[in-house]
Amino acid sequence: MAERCALVSQRCESVTSFVPFQDEEEGVDTGDGCDEWSSGKALVKPSDQLELTEAELKEEVTRILTANNPHAPQNIVRYSFKERSYMTTSVVDQMSVHFVLEGSLLHQDSDEARRLRATPAEGGGEVDEEDRPDSVASKADMKEANVTNQFNFSERASQTLNNPLRQRSCQTEPPPRSTFGATANQWEIYDAYAEELQKQERNKEKQKAATSKKENEKSKKKTLLMETQNDDLTKMGEVAKILERMVTQNIFDDIAKDFKYFEDASDEFRDQKGTLLPLWKFQYDQAKGLSVTALCWNKKYQDLFAVGMGSYDFRQQGRGMLVFYSLKNSAFPEYIYPTDSGVLCLHIHEQHSYLVAVGFYDGCVAVYNLKNEGLEPMYESTAKTGKHTDPVWQVCWQNDDMDNNHNFYSVSSDGRVVSWTLVKNELVFTDIITLSLQACGTSFDFHKHIDYLFLVGTEEGKMHKCSKTYSSQFLETYDAHSMAVDAIKWNHFHPKVFISCSSDWTVKIWDHTINTPMFTFDLNAAVGDVAWSPYSSTVFAAVTTDGTVHVFDLNVNKYEAICQQPVVAKKKTKLTHVEFNPIHPILIVGDDRGSVRSFKLSPNLRKKPKVKKGQEQPKNPEVEVAKMEKLLSLLREPELGPA
Amino acid sequence: MAGTGEKKEEADYKRLHSFPLIRHTDMPEEMRVETMELCVTACEKFATNNESAAKMIKESMDKKFGSSWHVVIGEGFGFEVTHEVKNLLYMFFGGGLAVCVWKCS
Numbered sequence: 001m002a003e004r005c006a007l008v009s010q011r012c013e014s015v016t017s018f019v020p021f022q023d024e025e026e027g028v029d030t031g032d033g034c035d036e037w038s039s040g041k042a043l044v045k046p047s048d049q050l051e052l053t054e055a056e057l058k059e060e061v062t063r064i065l066t067a068n069n070p071h072a073p074q075n076i077v078r079y080s081f082k083e084r085s086y087m088t089t090s091v092v093d094q095m096s097v098h099f100v101l102e103g104s105l106l107h108q109d110s111d112e113a114r115r116l117r118a119t120p121a122e123g124g125g126e127v128d129e130e131d132r133p134d135s136v137a138s139k140a141d142m143k144e145a146n147v148t149n150q151f152n153f154s155e156r157a158s159q160t161l162n163n164p165l166r167q168r169s170c171q172t173e174p175p176p177r178s179t180f181g182a183t184a185n186q187w188e189i190y191d192a193y194a195e196e197l198q199k200q201e202r203n204k205e206k207q208k209a210a211t212s213k214k215e216n217e218k219s220k221k222k223t224l225l226m227e228t229q230n231d232d233l234t235k236m237g238e239v240a241k242i243l244e245r246m247v248t249q250n251i252f253d254d255i256a257k258d259f260k261y262f263e264d265a266s267d268e269f270r271d272q273k274g275t276l277l278p279l280w281k282f283q284y285d286q287a288k289g290l291s292v293t294a295l296c297w298n299k300k301y302q303d304l305f306a307v308g309m310g311s312y313d314f315r316q317q318g319r320g321m322l323v324f325y326s327l328k329n330s331a332f333p334e335y336i337y338p339t340d341s342g343v344l345c346l347h348i349h350e351q352h353s354y355l356v357a358v359g360f361y362d363g364c365v366a367v368y369n370l371k372n373e374g375l376e377p378m379y380e381s382t383a384k385t386g387k388h389t390d391p392v393w394q395v396c397w398q399n400d401d402m403d404n405n406h407n408f409y410s411v412s413s414d415g416r417v418v419s420w421t422l423v424k425n426e427l428v429f430t431d432i433i434t435l436s437l438q439a440c441g442t443s444f445d446f447h448k449h450i451d452y453l454f455l456v457g458t459e460e461g462k463m464h465k466c467s468k469t470y471s472s473q474f475l476e477t478y479d480a481h482s483m484a485v486d487a488i489k490w491n492h493f494h495p496k497v498f499i500s501c502s503s504d505w506t507v508k509i510w511d512h513t514i515n516t517p518m519f520t521f522d523l524n525a526a527v528g529d530v531a532w533s534p535y536s537s538t539v540f541a542a543v544t545t546d547g548t549v550h551v552f553d554l555n556v557n558k559y560e561a562i563c564q565q566p567v568v569a570k571k572k573t574k575l576t577h578v579e580f581n582p583i584h585p586i587l588i589v590g591d592d593r594g595s596v597r598s599f600k601l602s603p604n605l606r607k608k609p610k611v612k613k614g615q616e617q618p619k620n621p622e623v624e625v626a627k628m629e630k631l632l633s634l635l636r637e638p639e640l641g642p643a
Numbered sequence: 644m645a646g647t648g649e650k651k652e653e654a655d656y657k658r659l660h661s662f663p664l665i666r667h668t669d670m671p672e673e674m675r676v677e678t679m680e681l682c683v684t685a686c687e688k689f690a691t692n693n694e695s696a697a698k699m700i701k702e703s704m705d706k707k708f709g710s711s712w713h714v715v716i717g718e719g720f721g722f723e724v725t726h727e728v729k730n731l732l733y734m735f736f737g738g739g740l741a742v743c744v745w746k747c748s
Contacts (some may be wrong), residue, residue: 177747180731181723182667184741192735196664 069094248331255279259327259586264602272556274563274604276549279586280330282307282596286338287321292590294346295579300353302583303327304334307596310342310361312576317342317361322368325596337368337375347408349397357408357420359392365410365420365427379427381420386429388412393442399451411456413440417466433471443488449495455512457485457500465512478515480508487529493537493624497632501527507542509554511632518632519558523550529577535585535606537624538631543575543589551605554631563605567597666741667733674708678732682742686716690737693717700744711748717741 076089106113249256259279267274287309294308303326310320320342324335341362349355354370358377364387366377381387390413397408398419407421409432417433433456440459447453452468453475461481464474481502491497497518501507503526508517525544533539538554551563568575568591577590585601663683668675681703689696697714704712708730715722718739724731730746 176728177725178728179723179725180667180733180745181721182733182743183721184717184735184743185719186739189735189739189741192664192666193738 067094069096071096244332245329248329252280252330255330259584259598259600262600267602267604270604272562272604274551274602274606276551276563276565276567276587276599276601276605278567279598279600280327282325282330282333282598283594284321284323284333284336286336287323287594289316289318290321290342290594291574291592292576292594292596293320293342293344295577295588295590295596296346296348296356297579297581297588298348298353299350299582301326302581305579305581305588305596306346306348306356307590308343308346308358309594310344312592320360322346322356322358324370327598335370337377339366344391345394347395347397349406352406355397355406357395357397357410359395359410359412361391363388363390363392363412363414365392365395365408367408367422367427379422379425381427381429385427386418386431388414388416388418390414390440394444396444396446398446409444409446409454411441411444413442413459415440417441417444417456419468431471432468433466433474440484442484443486445488445490445498447490447495448492455488455490455498457488457502459484461485461502461504463488463500476512476515478510480510480517481506483526486527487531489530489532491537491628492532492534494628494632495625497537497628499530499532499540501530501542503527505544507540519554521550521552521559521561523548528575531578531580533580533606534582537628539605539607541578541580541587543578545574547573547575547591549575549578549587549589549599551601553605553607555627556607558631563602567599661736661738663734663736665732665734667731669729669731671729674729675732677707678704678744679734682732682734682744683736686736686740686742700742704744704746708746712744712746715743 072092072094074092076092077086078089079085080087106116258277262277264275264277289311290309291311292307293310293312294306296306298304298306305325307323307325308320309323311317320339322335322337322339322343323333326334339358339360341360341364343358344361345359347357349357355378356368356370358366358368360366364381366380369378372378388410392410392412395408395410397406401407401421405421405423407419409417409419411417415434416431419430419432421428421430441456442459443457445455453465454468455463455465457463457480461479461483463478463480463485465476465478466474480500481504483502483504485500485502488500489498491499496511496513497509498512499507499509505522505524505526507521507523507527507530509519510517521542523542523544525546525548528543528545530540530542533541536553536555538556540552542550542552544550546566547568548564548566550561552561556562567589574592575589576592579588580586581588585606587599587601588596589599590596663679665675665679670678682700685696685699685703689699693716697716700716701712701714704714713724718741720741722743724743724745724747726745726747732744733741735741
């Protein structure tokens, strides 16, 4: 039996002067009670209060408390079967329930309590609060009293985050397919086999034939140098070579005679001026589109010279060629080496005249050995071994270094002067000097006697005197020209004099101790090359792009050329290089059409100062030096004044 | 293969032409050699029964190189097939037998 609490409503009577309002609601009206105590004596009138007169206010109203439930119906009528009519119920239940609370207390003597105590196992389950037993404690409890302790332990549960699921799919491309069709018949099969057998037979025959053949084209060996091989064809080759020369010389017999014997008698009447007698013209078919970019005489065999072919045109860069001609055979070159990139410069070693250093347009340098059979260079520089990044304008052999290795120098537009040493099988490079600030080296020359001294000409027209031992500084700088310095050459005799030429139409002669030129010559056209003569310290030749060769002798005429001769038929041909032969009185001139012309210098151009006969040979260099010195001293006097 | 002149006897040319001759293939070298040898072995083993030879070839190819190979052996047939690239071999063998092996799933 459960206990029940019930509240019985009461009607409250308000005692204050507040307007009495009908309080039929349940529950104690606590609001008024509070107000009674807190507000004190102040009268607060609500806005909707009834306005009553004093008399009305003083009226006393009686209130009666009853125990009736106002909500209980008072007129319940029930049908009575006994009376067979509707009859009012006399007594109506007046109880009104305000609150019910089901309790869980049991009287200990009641039946239920006694029952619970008898079965302790199920006792805990009946109570329906959310039990939160500690798992350990609950188990312990189970053993002891089988009533789970609801107070000392609690149950906790939690759910970790589940990784969200994601779906991925992919489709690979199916393997490619293609269609094929054919027919398989007996005759098809037969034909296929027959063909196969024929092919096999043919292959066998070819193999037998191929072993006996394979001869090279005519081997180009100098008869003086090489040992003859045992091959029939190469012996033939030698003979053919000699024959070729004989035939060519027969054809050009008059030229050969001129070369040897002709001396222009009219020179006496020409009043110091001289002429150039055209001799042979050297041309090679395969080199047609190329211009002559370098010329060099061989020191040992003075009839052999090397021609480098390439292109100066920046837009038309293709292959190049290295070709050797002999004066004895003007019809066809002695050696031909085709190259991938245009040759820009070359130099033949003084002592080992079979070694040729070549500089290319693509920045590589290579060394060719003329004794080698093949067409490949003996050494070649590559991007890994420090090749230049710009065209190589000049190469020059040096004396063998201390380890007896050959070495040469190269100068290029990338501003580096590099020394290359031939070590066993490769080229080792060393940067000697780097020209500052985008300066591009276009030419250089080493002093004949002072080993470490050299001059570099640049694209801006400056010239620098440098030493091999100082890599960052120049010994001196000359503001030489307004355009690129195309050639710069030391005088063969006088140790202080050098000459330079440029596309700004001038040729200038300098003393390297003085900053300004000694002589300046304006040639009315861009000067391609200039060269000192080997027999006189005051004679030099210059070639210009208008196809003229100028020869000067400073001893004879300090202001004008003693020979100015246009040498090419077509006006548009530009002359690119000029070189004097070391011993013969001839000049070779290269042009931009790939041909080389040789000229004989007339006597007026070859004047040597008068010396006693017996003492000519040894004194010559000194005489030359003295000659030059005399000229220079004339110039120097006024120079010293303002300086 | 002595390669002497061909005697036009009917049996002889079969002897001369019995080496395996690959007519068309786009297989890589190793695969080609292996397949060719397998075909030769199968044809020699089942000289009278093309179907068994084809069955042997097909099953071996499936095992070695992946599924869905097709094999046709015969003396007179024409065909037009779609095959996976680099998985076709068409060869002649034994003087009068043509074998076509291709893969396509």
